[in-house]
Amino acid sequence: MESTLGEQTAVGFSAGTEGPEHRQELKASDEAVTFMFGIEPAELQKCVFADSLVTVSEGGRELGEFSVTVEFARREQPCMMLHAQSQGAIDDCPCGTAVTAYLTTDLEVLEEDHHEYVKLEGHSVDKRCHMVQRDGQMVIHKVTTVGEEVTEESISYPMSVLRGLVTEGSSLLLMRLIALRRKMPENMTFVSLDPGLHIIHTSFRELGQRQLEVGAQVLDVFGVERIIQSMEGSPGTWQCYFLDDGHLASRVQVGSPVTMRLLELPLKAEKVDFKKIPLVWEEDMQMRSKFLDRKEERKADHSSYLRQHPEIRALISDFLQLLLLRKPDDVFLFAREYFTPFASRHPADADQEAQSL
Numbered sequence: 001m002e003s004t005l006g007e008q009t010a011v012g013f014s015a016g017t018e019g020p021e022h023r024q025e026l027k028a029s030d031e032a033v034t035f036m037f038g039i040e041p042a043e044l045q046k047c048v049f050a051d052s053l054v055t056v057s058e059g060g061r062e063l064g065e066f067s068v069t070v071e072f073a074r075r076e077q078p079c080m081m082l083h084a085q086s087q088g089a090i091d092d093c094p095c096g097t098a099v100t101a102y103l104t105t106d107l108e109v110l111e112e113d114h115h116e117y118v119k120l121e122g123h124s125v126d127k128r129c130h131m132v133q134r135d136g137q138m139v140i141h142k143v144t145t146v147g148e149e150v151t152e153e154s155i156s157y158p159m160s161v162l163r164g165l166v167t168e169g170s171s172l173l174l175m176r177l178i179a180l181r182r183k184m185p186e187n188m189t190f191v192s193l194d195p196g197l198h199i200i201h202t203s204f205r206e207l208g209q210r211q212l213e214v215g216a217q218v219l220d221v222f223g224v225e226r227i228i229q230s231m232e233g234s235p236g237t238w239q240c241y242f243l244d245d246g247h248l249a250s251r252v253q254v255g256s257p258v259t260m261r262l263l264e265l266p267l268k269a270e271k272v273d274f275k276k277i278p279l280v281w282e283e284d285m286q287m288r289s290k291f292l293d294r295k296e297e298r299k300a301d302h303s304s305y306l307r308q309h310p311e312i313r314a315l316i317s318d319f320l321q322l323l324l325l326r327k328p329d330d331v332f333l334f335a336r337e338y339f340t341p342f343a344s345r346h347p348a349d350a351d352q353e354a355q356s357l
Contacts, residue, residue: 026201027164028163028164028189028191029164029187029188029190031185031186031188032164032188032189032190033163034185036164036174037106039107039177043180043181044105044177046180046245046246047070047080047176047180048070049247049266050067050069050070051066051067051069051248052065053065053066053250053251053261053262054261054262055088055259055260055261056258056261057258058258058259063089063090064086064087064088064089065086065088066084066085066251067085067086068082068083068248069082069084070082070173070176073102075102075110075111077104079102079103079104079105079110080103080104080107080173081100081101082099082103082169082173083099083101084099084168085097085098085099086098090258093120094119095116095117095118095119097114097116098115099112099113099115099169099172100169101113101169101170101173103169103170103173107166107170108165109131109138109165109169110133111130111131111132111133112131112132112167112168112170113128113130114127114128114169116128123146124147125144125145126144127144127195128142129141129142131167133159137156137158138156138158138165139154139156140154140156140193140197141153141154142154142197155197157199164190164191165190165191165193166190166191166192166202167192171192175204175242176242176246178204178206179222179224179240179242179246180242180245180246182222183206184204184206184224186205188204188205189202189203190202190204194229194230194232196231200228200229200230200231202229206223206225207223207239209221209223212241212249212250214243214249214263214264214265215265217265219243221243222242223240223242224241224242225237225239226240236254237254237255238252239252239254243265247262247266248262249261249262319335319338322338323335
């Protein structure tokens with residue numbers, strides 16, 4: 001059974017159940033927009049690494065794993081690619097989430113895929129949402145499958161309405177940047193989209209520092225809280241704690257019995273001392289082959305030029321013959337005196353002389 005909702009075009013509406021004329025347009029705060037446009041390339045360079053956490057229950061039982069990877073990419077322009085994945089089982093029911101986002105250097109979403117699934121006994125739930133910028137619009141398509149029933153939703157928003165948009169993907173990179181700065185402005189309120197594809201507010205606030213056990217060590221971590229508003233129920237709250245280098249150490253949804261934790265410190269990349277190896281190009285077959293090919297090209301080019309200008313051979317031959325007859329002590333002075341008359345023959349003079357003949 002398949003039911004399809006007609007495609008909609010939404011222009012600036014948000015939370016509220018009244019008619020469009022009474023709906024208030026939600027906007028990101030000035031502080032949030034300023035933060036996004038103030039991101040430096042050097043900060044993004046520090047964010048390019050992978051995180052890997054384990055999902056554990058309140059009793060310490062491992063239920064699954066969570067990973068986040070950030071890389072530089074290119075999609076018609078230089079951008080960032082973030083891939084996050086969570087998978088495991090709750091009450092022996094497999095479940096998972098995967099997000100792949102392409103973001104500009106100021107965290108504007110170019111494209112994002114979001115996939116969630118839960119495999120229950122007898123049926124399953126599968127939700128897929130794809131958004132992409134196209135002709136100044138954010139075009140969003142969502143497919144929800146519950147058992148055999150499929151529901152599709154499509155909607156588009158002008159990018160001007162989504163200024164300061166934060167999605168599931170971009171929020172992970174945003175919090176990584178905040179953690180590296182170890183501080184954040186107040187009133188960090190962005191716009192986001194709820195499961196019904198309505199515009200809502202999502203805000204971030206600093207939780208400060210605390211100590212957290214990672215492996216056999218107790219380390220200082222920096223906390224960031226994300227609050228996601230809802231049109232239908234209570235807000236959802238996520239709390240994340242980060243190490244000094246930006247690696248995620250803990251992630252939990254407030255009220256949830258499970259926590260994502262870093263069990264071991266990530267290995268630091270060792271600095272490799274590369275020894276300078278002398279280049280002996282004569283022994284390199286590829287380089288020697290290129291040299292010989294280039295040598296033949298130059299030789300053929302020179303030969304062609306000399307054939308086109310036979311006066312060169314006559315000029316050099318006359319000069320050498322006179323040089324050997326005179327045998328001057330100062331060869332440079334002799335050459336200057338010999339060739340000076342040729343330098344005084346400008347092209348214009350030569351042309352006039354040719355016309356008079």
